[in-house]
Amino acid sequence: MKLYSFQVRTPVGTFTRVGALLGSKLVDLNMAYARMLADRNEAQPYRLADAAVPSTMLELLEGGPSAMAAARQALDYASRLGDQASGPEGEAIAYLPANVRIIAPLPNPPSLRDFIAFEEHIAATSRKRGQPIPPEWYKAPVYYKGNHRTIIGPDEDLPWPLQTTKLDYELELACVIGRRGRDVSEREAADYIAGYTIMNDFSARDIQFQEMACRLGPAKGKDFATAIGPCLVTPDEIPDLNALTMIARVNGEVWSRGRFGTIHWTFPQMIAHVSRGETIYPGDLFGSGTVGGGCGLELDRFLNPGDVVELEIQPIGVLRTRIVKQPERENPS
Structure with a gap:
């Protein structure tokens, strides 16, 4: 469905x-x-x-x-x-x-976890910092907890956030948990997935990197908005998840193209890891992290006010967001 x-x-x-x-x-x-x-x-x-x-x-x-x-x-x-x-x-x-x-297929997820599961992406972002991939990344799927209360849906405007100078999109697939569980094995984990949707983990890169220099975060650099949609597709509609093509367009121009099958950490591995000693709940949202080449940071290109970002993963559809400049507030006299 x-x-x-x-x-x-x-x-x-x-x-x-x-x-x-x-x-x-x-x-x-x-x-x-x-x-x-x-x-x-x-x-x-x-x-x-x-x-x-x-x-x-x-x-x-x-x-x-x-x-x-x-x-x-x-x-x-x-x-x-x-x-x-x-x-x-x-x-x-x-x-x-x-x-x-x-609107967003799940406008009120009880939690949001976003992983960094594509090796090509973490390699590229590590190079930006002049560092190798941390060896710890290969030991377990790593994630951060995002703001589950700032979900936006398809064709919803994103006001320009936080006076950032480096607003970025991130091309991701997300799974939604459909059953409560704890200590779920990797073999059983697929049965806990209710469906898949497209995720755009918008990032203010300048703010994000300033925060993470303190060895915590991301926080404000990402918490302002995460777009998901346009629908939630049940697993039976996607016989081969690895074959999915992931595309990002900005103002109709293709900026990113990748394949989900290049992922290093799978959704079942993520579910098994998160549920170890911890309960997962229906509606929990797990982002895959950015596919290789799937963000402006890797391309040294960033978004501007008025841009229209489209993420496409078929058969899910197209997740479209328009970036709008907020009017400047007048200083109180």
Whole structure:
């Protein structure tokens, strides 16, 4: 499934829903499941649907494999109902993407860990510092914890942050955890992945390197925003993860191109490492780190106000962000 989070405006407010792509439309999985239950003469279809297929992405992930199985059942039922399908009381089930607002597939992950798992990238960044790859990097997958409260979604503007002079994009794939676990073995770890999405780990390089000179961080240099999207693709939709091509464009020009299969530390290895003596939870977001050549730092090119950054990994899609200059604040008199 290709799972999206989207917002619908109604006379009584804006509601966030989780949907799956069916042809050219988004199916509201919770409402489709409620319709299925109503057609089976269940007395409380809405209440049962809320428990089986929650209406938001994080709640759906927290439901684990049984909730995902029910979501697939709802999508299959909607496909058999046809274009005129409606909920038990006439509610919309299917939406044209142009008529709703697509937001980050998981706008509220409980945590964000971003790894540095591509050898080519850490080699390039180490050279920038005049250093070799630290030998410790080969002993275990290394990560930092990012700000999980500054997630932005597809086609969302990024205000120019922190008066940086070196704003950078980072071309990454991310996995989302779908089951709670602790001391997960590498062999079992793939079963804990609910799906994959594109991640842009935006970085203010000048601020980042100033922080990390103190042997801590990154912090402010990255915490201002992480973009993910446009959707969460379940593992069955990607038979060969290593074959994925990763592309970054700035204003339509290709700046970066890589292949996920060049990664050194795999997602199962990351999951096994993080879960050692520590619990992982549904919705936890794991970034792969930047693919080799997948950022401006490696190219000595940085972003400017007005730039449009597009990261593309098919079959997930394109994650687009426009950089906007914030108006300068007037000094109080």
